[in-house]
Amino acid sequence: MATFDSHSLEAKSQKAFTAQLKKVYGFYTGGFLLFVVLLGIAEQMGLSRAGIGYVFLGATVLLYAGIGIMSRTNDADEYYVAGRRVPAVFNGMATGADWMSAASFIGMAGGLYLQGYSGLAFIMGWTGGYVLVALFLAPFLRKFGQFTIPDFLGARFGGTMPRLIGVAIAILCSFVYVVAQIYGVGLITTRLTGVSFEIGVFLGLTGILVCSFLGGMKAVTWTQVAQYIILIIAYMIPVVWLSVKQTGFPIPQLVYGQQLVKVTELEKKINADPKELEVRQIFKDRSAAATEKLKDVPASFAADKAAAEAKVAAAKADPAALAAAEAALAKFPADEKAYTAALNKEKGVAARASPPRPHAALYPGKDQAAKDIARKNFLALILCLMVGTAALPHILMRFYTTPSVREARNSVTWSLFFIFLLYFTAPALAVLVKFVMYNDIVGSSFASLPAWVANWAAVDATLLSISDVNKDGIVQLAEITIGQDIVVLATPEIAGLPYVVSGMVAAGGLAAALSTADGLLLTMANALSHDVYYKTIDPNAPVSRRVMLSKTMLLIVAVLAALVAQQAPADILFLVAAAFSLAAAGFFPALVLGIFWKRTTGIAASVGMVAGTSITFYYMTLTQPWLREVFYGIARSVPTTPDLWWDIQPISAGLFGMPVGFAIIIILTLLTPAPSREVQDMVSAVRYPDLKMA
Amino acid sequence: MQLTERHLAYWRALLKRTGLLLAIWFVVTFVVGYYAESLAFDFFGWPFAFWVGAQGALVVYVLIIGYYARTMNQLDREFGVAEAEED
Numbered sequence A: 001m002a003t004f005d006s007h008s009l010e011a012k013s014q015k016a017f018t019a020q021l022k023k024v025y026g027f028y029t030g031g032f033l034l035f036v037v038l039l040g041i042a043e044q045m046g047l048s049r050a051g052i053g054y055v056f057l058g059a060t061v062l063l064y065a066g067i068g069i070m071s072r073t074n075d076a077d078e079y080y081v082a083g084r085r086v087p088a089v090f091n092g093m094a095t096g097a098d099w100m101s102a103a104s105f106i107g108m109a110g111g112l113y114l115q116g117y118s119g120l121a122f123i124m125g126w127t128g129g130y131v132l133v134a135l136f137l138a139p140f141l142r143k144f145g146q147f148t149i150p151d152f153l154g155a156r157f158g159g160t161m162p163r164l165i166g167v168a169i170a171i172l173c174s175f176v177y178v179v180a181q182i183y184g185v186g187l188i189t190t191r192l193t194g195v196s197f198e199i200g201v202f203l204g205l206t207g208i209l210v211c212s213f214l215g216g217m218k219a220v221t222w223t224q225v226a227q228y229i230i231l232i233i234a235y236m237i238p239v240v241w242l243s244v245k246q247t248g249f250p251i252p253q254l255v256y257g258q259q260l261v262k263v264t265e266l267e268k269k270i271n272a273d274p275k276e277l278e279v280r281q282i283f284k285d286r287s288a289a290a291t292e293k294l295k296d297v298p299a300s301f302a303a304d305k306a307a308a309e310a311k312v313a314a315a316k317a318d319p320a321a322l323a324a325a326e327a328a329l330a331k332f333p334a335d336e337k338a339y340t341a342a343l344n345k346e347k348g349v350a351a352r353a354s355p356p357r358p359h360a361a362l363y364p365g366k367d368q369a370a371k372d373i374a375r376k377n378f379l380a381l382i383l384c385l386m387v388g389t390a391a392l393p394h395i396l397m398r399f400y401t402t403p404s405v406r407e408a409r410n411s412v413t414w415s416l417f418f419i420f421l422l423y424f425t426a427p428a429l430a431v432l433v434k435f436v437m438y439n440d441i442v443g444s445s446f447a448s449l450p451a452w453v454a455n456w457a458a459v460d461a462t463l464l465s466i467s468d469v470n471k472d473g474i475v476q477l478a479e480i481t482i483g484q485d486i487v488v489l490a491t492p493e494i495a496g497l498p499y500v501v502s503g504m505v506a507a508g509g510l511a512a513a514l515s516t517a518d519g520l521l522l523t524m525a526n527a528l529s530h531d532v533y534y535k536t537i538d539p540n541a542p543v544s545r546r547v548m549l550s551k552t553m554l555l556i557v558a559v560l561a562a563l564v565a566q567q568a569p570a571d572i573l574f575l576v577a578a579a580f581s582l583a584a585a586g587f588f589p590a591l592v593l594g595i596f597w598k599r600t601t602g603i604a605a606s607v608g609m610v611a612g613t614s615i616t617f618y619y620m621t622l623t624q625p626w627l628r629e630v631f632y633g634i635a636r637s638v639p640t641t642p643d644l645w646w647d648i649q650p651i652s653a654g655l656f657g658m659p660v661g662f663a664i665i666i667i668l669t670l671l672t673p674a675p676s677r678e679v680q681d682m683v684s685a686v687r688y689p690d691l692k693m694a
Numbered sequence B: 001m002q003l004t005e006r007h008l009a010y011w012r013a014l015l016k017r018t019g020l021l022l023a024i025w026f027v028v029t030f031v032v033g034y035y036a037e038s039l040a041f042d043f044f045g046w047p048f049a050f051w052v053g054a055q056g057a058l059v060v061y062v063l064i065i066g067y068y069a070r071t072m073n074q075l076d077r078e079f080g081v082a083e084a085e086e087d
Helices: A008-044 A049-070 A076-084 A088-099 A102-144 A149-157 A160-193 A197-247 A252-272 A274-294 A297-314 A319-331 A336-353 A368-389 A393-400 A405-441 A451-459 A486-494 A499-537 A543-566 A572-586 A588-596 A602-623 A625-632 A654-671 A677-687 B005-034 B048-078
Strands: A464-466 A480-482
Touching: A008 A049, A008 A088, A008 A197, A008 A499, A049 A160, A049 A197, A049 A499, A076 A197, A076 A393, A076 A543, A088 A197, A088 A393, A088 A405, A088 A499, A102 A149, A102 A160, A102 A368, A102 A393, A102 A405, A102 A486, A102 A499, A102 A572, A102 A588, A102 A677, A102 B005, A102 B048, A149 A160, A149 A393, A149 A499, A149 A588, A149 A602, A149 A677, A160 A197, A160 A393, A160 A499, A160 A543, A160 A572, A160 A602, A197 A252, A197 A405, A197 A486, A197 A499, A197 A543, A252 A274, A252 A405, A252 B048, A274 A297, A274 A336, A297 A319, A297 A336, A368 A572, A368 A654, A368 B005, A393 A405, A393 A499, A405 A480, A405 A486, A405 B048, A451 A464, A451 A486, A486 A499, A499 A543, A572 A588, A572 A602, A572 A654, A588 A602, A588 A654, A588 A677, A602 A625, A602 A654, A677 B005, B005 B048
Parallel strands: none
Antiparallel strands: A464 A480
């Protein structure tokens, strides 16, 4: 086996290789900064916003494609595992980019803005999972040293069955995840250039494909390193600037505690403001009126329509009033169905009547029981995200690419360190932006709102909209609706930075989405070509055909994912979380027991994987409104609360699948004969970096 | 393939280390999370449990993995199961 040979001969070349990589990426980082500065100068000289968007989009996608072309290969080791010579630091950066998706880059700080402490489940879950990767998986998988995760399942549990189950789970969770990434790519491309969403999806896809199609893991690795550098610079600059503006100190992570104290004080002040209470009362009344009308739809529909018509008739004399009344009548719902929908929406404004959740409050809830449920779900979500992190094949696969077990261990440290840089900053960004909203925007007059408010409201009203509900000309907090994506996207403008930095942030988001999509697509293509075709159907297939087939699969899977993404499935965030729960319940028990318990048998692992995934998926179909509608035809508006087991939300469905997976594997293992001598020896070999026999 | 007593000792040492680090991981994540409301005392402006979730736990995770990598690489050499030197 290639993994057992000594690397002493290659040692020198590996060292030189690392030194050269450092030089190349050093120049690259300098080049990128210079590019941004030049573009900034061009902006001062009159380059338009759309122009900056096009240059950023074009330059970065060309760059990734260029790396792909330079790394093109048909060699199996190079194509599947980047030649197993990626140094720990660079594998760490690549894993960081692979890991941090559009959701981490754009959505996370916004989620923290909206949810406060509860949002920290994502911060802890998506970092703490690496502890499990380091302790239970990475070094052992590296020692095993094949190409895919199903490879390990096949070798450890004997035969085609475990391998194919592994392929099915890998494809299920990766596909769900990649759809969300491609959707993110489309969204950012649209923002950056103003092309339509469908074209945006396919533009972004081209960037992904040129890279991974030509060079497989090799190209993807070096592109991901380049993407990491762009995304981390793009994330840090605006936050540091905002921190200097607010606190006079350039390390936001250290000083945002004082801003949190100020935000908490502002929350109290806002909650006591009579104007604020007035706006909340208006929303409450509107909701109550809608609820009343919903009790007898036909009667209120007729009455409201008659009232609108009467207004037109009454306004005949005054042309201005007439135009307004006619416009109102034209907008009036055409039939009772549309009318009911409008009323339901109006009823929903009740949400805006309640005070915002205090940022620093721990578990929200009106009584102890509600708080306990919130706490239970918070901890369950953390567990699912952590275990899912340690079971997603596109991440585990990265640890096959290091030169040695030692480097694999170091590489997990670097991976988490590079991820940590961004995750450590996101909570600070959320508080800094919240301070601007509560301190500068709330209480200012509508006439003097900063330009970025109008700019973003014009881009997309769901991102940001402010309307003068009580007509006093002053902004109250309840008059603002804010979407989570705006927090990161608008930070450069909030901080008063030139538009070129906004372009850079969008390019960073694009890098995050593209790099994750690259890794996921490659995982799926490899599972199909390597595990299904080569290992199961035709073990004599020549290398060139295997690689060619992998490339073809990549193309097919990518186009399929893009087509699904264009449908904009109902709930993107749920899809992402579902991928984690499915991977956690499907892979984690089998992988960990396979390494740490020699007795674990193949049949037990197979049944355990299937059972864990099935229970998780079954719970999702029971309790997730969209899936429940698909599977059982129950309308989405019917509350899911009575169907919950132990009050756990569907986002944490893996909480039930994981113990089921573990329990079934353990019980069935004890009931079936122990695995063969060879398999037990293989487990021994995996446990020791170099097993020399006495 | 017969493992020597020394090999088994290596594996026991690894399990012990893994268990200890996992216990730290568990306390930082789940015990602090469970008792968050009792741990809300002021910590440089942050409620303590909030700070742990936003920063403290992350730092501990990085330290756990760094410590594991460092000491396991040493343990490999101690027990003669390290790979050939490369640097």
